[in-house]
Amino acid sequence: MLHLRASSLADTNAIAAALAGLARSGDLIVLAGEMGAGKTAFAKAFGAALGVTEPITSPTFTLVHSYEVGKLTLHHADIYRLSTHNEVADLALAELLEYDGIVLIEWGDVVAGSLGEHLLVQLDPVPDDDDARLVTIGGVGRSWAARWDRVEAALQAFAC
């Protein structure tokens, strides 16, 4: 687990961009944190760093938005409205990963137990500082264990 502190949205964006630099096809990244914590903002910065040029908007109502960047497709899912009901299987996230995909899944922590290998990014507000966030990052599975040194090195500046 990495415990980071982002003092501003720019810091959060830099963390997202650093992780995007280490991400590759087949990765599943779970975005956790309460409403307003900045999950969609994180996804925007992550996508922009991958090279997505169109606006990355909240998939809360539409559930999955997909963006093609070169050979890669970024799938941005949100299971906020499914969190009371375990029917995430309908979104076929595993299938999306198979075709040169990276999946970001907001509120994915609710079903993390059934997701297999993934990176967890937990965003938490800081009392009395509206712009700051505590960012906790943890890898589940071998593929992240193999990259962990690089994850730590890339995010060193934000360690707390």
Add this chain to the structure above:
Amino acid sequence: MTADEPLTVTDSTLVLGIETSCDETAAALVMGGYDVVASAVSTQIDLHAQFGGVVPEIASRAHLDLLNPMVARVIVEAGITDDRIDAVACTVGPGLIGALLVGVSAAKALALTWDVPFVGINHMEAHLYAAFLEDPTLEFPMVVLLVSGGHTMLIEMQDHGRYRLLGQTIDDAAGEAFDKVARFLGLDYPGGPAIDREAVHGDPEAINFPRSMLHEGLDFSFSGLKTSVMNYVRKHPDVSTADVAASFQAAVVDVLVTKARRAAEQAGARGLVLGGGVAANSLLRERFLSVCTDAGIQGFLPSRAMCTDNAAMIAAVGWHRLRSDGPTALDAGAYPNLRLQFM
């Protein structure tokens, strides 16, 4: 009439429309592109209310159960037999894949059975046409402000099939902000009507919530407003919920009408049309019309039934698309991420 020979699209061409892209199962019969002969929408709100939102698997299952009765109902209501139907139009995207497939499969099966053309429709384009069903005299160019749970867009309609995207949300849709703030405040689902009702008892000037990007351009941003409401309530736990609802609603509506007016003026539009589920909001309706009057632009507010998802708008676009582009191949799929084609 068979699917093999080209259909001559006329004022008496009767199109069956089918809509299953999200939480409404709907069917409608529209003649000549404008005349709604029969329309049925089976709102699944009761089913969804207990889950606090749309649950796709449940939506798909409900569409399966409800679609045939909806189609039968409009045929009976229209007092016709199915051999009078000239074409079947159906939403092919954007939407939930499982939900879309129910409608698309049914529509293709009906088109094959009746030996008539099938035409796949973009749900967003259909929203642009909803206003024509109530006022066929609307003149181009016009600007449509489309506000729903999934979308917030300003689109210029220069002619049938000729659109220009003027602005859109860069984060959350306006309807989504209503839903999330309502949930945060402990109000009912759906959040739009709940905030509307609560706001009646509150002071819209009690809290000065941010109007993001009010003075710049035609894009929208509602994510910061949502966060700002949550931060405010956390810091002022005793605040009146009605005041928060009224002040939040005022902030959203301010931005929507200011940008809609700016878009209409920049595009030199003759008319400004409101559409999407949020168009049911009473403050938005009131402010929208007063802005149109101030700007000397013809404003049009479709009825609530026409603003929300329905199949009459699908059948209407179906008629226009058949006339301009002809039928859609039966091997076409459903497209969850379908974008509106802009010029």
